[in-house]
Every structure is written in structure tokens, then in C-alpha cells.
Amino acid sequence: MKKSELIAELARVADIPKRRAAAVVRTVLESMKDALVRGEGIEIRGFGTMTVRHYEAYEGRNPRTNEPVHVPPKRLPYFKPGKELRERIQKGKGVPTQRNAHPSRPSPGRRRSPPDETEDAI
């Protein structure tokens, strides 16, 4: 689902014009972004929380050229799904995910299976 489809679905469910639904989606995403830029976390009951994580600088490597690169310190958002969403995601386990539903269309830019993500790997 992309943003335009989310807007269309919101317009249908809330019974409001698409233009208004678009303004709502834009406002919500912008407020969330502004909070993260301020370094503030976001808590949406039932959906999840976003927190700002600080990462130290490290010496990385360009995986293509193997050249060492300096990665400066950064802040990234970390999303933790809430209890309700986590449980609902599990419940849907039988249904194929989007990735698995289109085996002919490989996910872009990722050919080997990723290592088990730790939080820091984001």
C-alpha cells in the first residue's frame, strides 16, 4: 500500500473527500516527522512507538568497492510495534507477506538474505 492508496482508503472509510483525506495524512506524517526532528518520541496507543536513537560514528566500508568510509554519528528513528499490532501481525502469519507473494519480483537491492536484524543494524 502506498500513500495514495492509504489516502483513498481513508476517504472511503471516514467518508470524507479525498482532498481532505490527503490533508489529514500529510498533517499526521508531518507532525510525526517534526517530533522526530526535535528528538521527541511518538506514542500511538495500539499502533506503536517511535523513539530517536543515537548512533556513534564508526569506520565502515563501501560494500561494493571495499573502500573504508567514515560514518559520522547520526540519529535514527526506531519503531517498536505496540501490543495490539504485534499480536495482529502474528495472527496474519499464515497469509504470505508481500515479499513472498511476488516471488518473480525480487526485492530491490537485496540478493542475499539479511542477517538477523539486531536493533543496531537498522
Added chain:
Amino acid sequence: MTKADLIDHVCERVGGFSKKEAAEIVESLFEIMKSTLERGENIKLSGFGNFEVRDKKPRSGRNPRTHERILIEARRVLVFKPSNLLKGAMNKHRDRYRAAIEARAAAAGILLPGRVPGGESDQGGGV
């Protein structure tokens, strides 16, 4: 920031909704997102980020307290991948700061670690 703040913002910035209506619309928005993800479908919000549902294979782990081996069952997880735009916005200050340091270093003829003269962008790979 909580849902109540988002509802206030929708009220103020979109306009034309009562508090109650705005609350219902924001609630609907998150409900749509939840049921989409529940179906195993990803959500791509350009300029913000992607919510991706991933299937995890079962693996064996250990109880860190007792060191006992335990089986971690196959499960489904949700990850959020922030877009480059969001990452950039969150690190704007850092970039400005960094640019100043680099300019001074270049003027003094110092090469910063891992930097090629002429520079490159320090934003990570694709979304």
C-alpha cells in the same frame, strides 16, 4: 507526542473538523494501517518511510539467565525503514556541523578519515 497531539494538529491545520471527528479520522487512519500490515502487506509512505512485514525463520536461542537452549519459533515481525528524507531531516544539524568542520579541515590541508577530497554525500543507501 501522542495520538491526542496528532488529533489537535489535524484539527488546527486541516480545519473543518470537530475534535471528535478529527479523533475518529486519525483512529481510522491507524486502523487502516494496522489491518493492511495484518494482511502481510507493506506500507510505503514516500518521504517518511516504509513499514515492512517480515517472516522470521525458527532458530535456536538461549535463555540468557539459565543458558538453556530454547527454540525461538517462526514469527512475523514488523520493521520500519525510515526514508532518506526523514533520515536527512533528523540529521540536518549534524550535516551542517560536519560541513563546517570539513571546510576548516580542507583549508588547513587535513584529510578527514575516509573522506575523498571533493567529498561525497553521507546519506546511507536506498530506502
